[in-house]
Amino acid sequence: MSHYAFHERGKDVTLEADFVVVGSGAGGATAAAALARGGARVVVVESGAWRDPPDYPSTTYGTMRDLFDDWGSTFTRGRAFWPIVQARTVGGTTVINSAIAVRTPGDIFQQWEREHGVGGDAFATAMWTYQDELETELSVELVPERAKGRSNLLASDADAALKFGGHVMKRYVKGCEGNGQCLQGCKALKKQSTNLNFIPEVMALGGDIVSCAPVKRVLFEGKGAVGVEGSFAHPLTRARGGKFTVRAKKAVIVAASATHSPALLERSGVKSKALGKYFRAHPGTGIFGCYDEPVDMNIGATQGWASTQFRTDPGLKLETLAIPPEMVASRLAGGGTQLMEHVREYRHLAMWVHACRAESVGTVKNGFGDKPVVHYQLDEKDMLRFRDGMSLVARMHFAAGAKAIIPGIHGMPYKLGPDEVKLLESAPLDPRAYVAVLSHLFGGCVMGSDPSRSVVDANGRVHGYEGLVVADASAIPTNLGVNPQHTIMSLARYFANQLLS
Ligand SMILES: Cc1cc2nc3c(=O)[nH]c(=O)nc-3n(C[C@H](O)[C@H](O)[C@H](O)COP(=O)(O)OP(=O)(O)OC[C@H]3O[C@@H](n4cnc5c(N)ncnc54)[C@H](O)[C@@H]3O)c2cc1C
Ligand code: SF4
Structure with missing residues (x-):
């Protein structure tokens, strides 16, 4: 050996x-x-x-440099350039x-x-x-009570109110400490x-x-x-x-x-x-909920709550997700003092996402420098599903007591209040209006x-x-x-x- x-x-x-x-x-x-x-x-x-886990990075920059495939620089080629995230x-x-099983x-x-x-x-x-x-x-376990964190608990509250059929996640993790660092690699040696x-x-x-x-x-x-x-x-x-x-x-x-x-x-x-045909994915995106009390989404399991109730109709999965602080900042609008104002709200934000069970298919070809070239975009039927996912996530935040949401949709207001959630039903169907990521990939x-x-x-x-x-x-x-x-x-x-x- x-x-x-x-x-x-x-x-x-x-x-x-x-x-x-x-x-x-x-x-x-x-x-x-x-x-x-x-x-x-x-x-x-x-x-x-x-x-080795002690050498795992702590920051998003270090993660992209040391762990991501090609610094995370693979994108879909199509109507929108959505990142395809994988490790190398x-x-x-x-x-x-996040080790969800x-x-x-x-x-x-x-x-x-x-x-x-x-x-x-x-x-x-x-x-x-x-x-x-x-x-x-691989020691699959339910996210332990002590590691749930407030974001996951708030999602359970929303689920109880809306009856979205959710559950606490099972993951390949032995004794999660709730450090919210799954993306950077689990330094605590808990993730399997x-x-x-x-x-x-x-x-x-x-x-x-x-x-x-x-x-x-x-x-x-x-x-x-x-x-x-x-x-x-x-x-x-x-x-x-x-x-x-x-x-x-x-x-x-x-x-x-x-x-x-x-x-x-x-x-x-x-x-x-x-060969290279029938490439598929579950493109996902998130909505921030803004809460009066601190949420501290990075304290607790990176992902802890999910619902598969909408898997066949309209075709998506709902989940909680904590992303590193730098990634949160990159998703808040503005620059300079305006961005700093938005970042000040960081502790009060919870991010919940939907992963769209898209039916659209794409292709993968071998490109320059052996980099895969992926042609992929969602058709209108999938974009309708994708938009439905935005409404479901938004409704969850308001059911959990959020005072506003940050939908992150180009062309829409930065924040929406509880009375404006209906606006999402007419949100753009252009994929370029959304910041989505492909992390569940199939086919080729x-x-x-x-x-x-x-x-x-x-x-x-x-x-x-x-x-x-x-x-x-x-x-x-x-x-x-x-x-x-x-x-x-x-x-x-x-x-x-x-x-x-
Ligand atoms: C951020 C993120 C979170 C996710 N969370 C979950 C989750 O919680 N639960 C879940 O079920 N799924 C999750 N997924 C998806 C899941 O991790 C992947 O679907 C799964 O790891 C894919 O397995 P794979 O063997 O196909 O590829 P990978 O696990 O990506 O392994 C492929 C390996 O091949 C290596 N490789 C590539 N090209 C070459 C080459 N030419 N020569 C030698 N080696 C090469 C790569 O470096 C890589 O190490 C997540 C994905 C991401 C990006
Ligand atoms: S990184 Fe943190 S949240 Fe993820 S498995 Fe390890 S201890 Fe749990």
């Missing part, structure tokens, strides 16, 4: 394994651990650097996410079977069994990101991890994948270092995320009509039985190739309407176990 970090030019690394896994996030780390548990020799190759570090996006809803497996020829009852049973296991292994469990487990079982190592291409002999190669990239300067090559005797597992996996397969020469290498409409089969194997599997969010053929990590991890474990059987 070794960790190979950045190597200078001229110092090349060549390794051999049964399986090489590209990416160490939700999908990659889970697949790697399953394979290592099965007795295989596994090498995980990760584009980002290894960061050992542990992938599980290091920066939601089981795959049963209707999703039925939809996959109906529309994509995969899924069905037996598949659902296997996936839920893996979700049971993951909940135990994969750099703390599955990756060390792979190493303990004899596997290697190669970090600062963006894979340039998958290597083939005929139609069989036999390894990967690339050059090390310095964790800060991104300067190119020595070359790395990992040969795989049994299979290459690609788990580089919904944006990077299709881009990697494209530049590796994989031919598939569906979708699973299905028809090779003309899918990239991988029901076992994650790329149609028409040998020894090439995709085990991450890119294989998911639809949106979910719930947070995706649980689905991604159980899918990755399922695909890995199929390789062992």
Whole structure:
């Protein structure tokens, strides 16, 4: 077991394994651990650097520099430029996410079977069994009372008044201290990101991890994948270092995320009509509620309350969310003394969000410098859903006693009072009027039985190739309407176990 970090030019690394896994996030780390548990020799190759929790950043700037993929500079190309947030570090996006664990809803497996020829009852049973296991292994817990914080408690009050069917969240967190720092990485070691469990487990079982190592291409002999190669990239300067090559005797597992996996397969020469297609997301945005008493949203779990009552109609999820103070400031209008006036209100703000279960589809292509290019925008039906989400969140704030809300919609007043909430029903349907973020991503290498409409089969194997599997969010053929990590991890474990059987 070794960790190979950045190597200078001229110092090349060549390794051999049964399986090489590209990416160490939700999908990659889970697949790697399953394979290592099965007795295989596994090498995980990760584009980002290894960061120990004491070295996690505290600020938004540090998070973008050390943990975000490309400093958070990937945007949707379409009517609006909405940021696509993912991590680039050992542990992938599980290091920066809120660790919310939601089981795959049963209707999703039925939809996959109906529309994509995969899924069905037996598949659902296997996936839920893996979700049971993951909940135990990763200590899924309800946000503890002491860590709820006032923002989450206010949301529960609103829910009680409006009957929005909400609940306290379950997360992969062992004893949350409520430091509200999930985005910067949990320095308290409570969040169970994969750099703390599955990756060390792979190493303990004899596997290697190669970090600062963006894979340039998958290597083939005929139609069989036999390894990967690339050059090390310095964790800060991104300067190119020595070359790395990992040969795989049994299979290459690609788990580089919904944006990077299709881009990697494209530049590796994989031919598939569906490659890079059917990209989907849950675009989300938030509304601040302004309260008389201090809320101190950054005291308490980053996210603690949610409602899935609107998952099918109109198609969205409601959640609380604490963002770092600098991000709050960036969302308040004005500059100079006006901005300072707005920031003075910081302690009295609560942010609650909606994640839209959008049906619009986009594409992912490999771009200059191997950066994925994502074309994606919401159609009118999705924008109506998105706007409905704004009204629901606003109603919650007023039900919880907010004296005003800050909707953050271009062309609308900075603040709206309780009597003005109806104005949101005629808010713009132009996506450019909203500050939205894409953090739940799906597709690009979708699973299905028809090779003309899918990239991988029901076992994650790329149609028409040998020894090439995709085990991450890119294989998911639809949106979910719930947070995706649980689905991604159980899918990755399922695909890995199929390789062992
Ligand atoms: C801020 C935020 C909060 C979120 N909160 C939640 C939540 O609470 N619950 C939930 O269910 N979901 C949440 N999500 C979504 C969830 O984290 C992701 O859906 C999930 O991590 C995706 O898993 P993945 O394996 O597809 O990709 P990732 O976890 O992103 O892992 C992909 C890895 O591959 C690496 N990689 C990319 N290209 C290459 C290459 N060429 N060579 C080598 N390595 C490469 C990347 O650096 C990365 O480490 C959140 C996302 C964000 C951004
Ligand atoms: S809220 Fe704080 S203690 Fe709890 S998981 Fe997130 S970072 Fe860790």
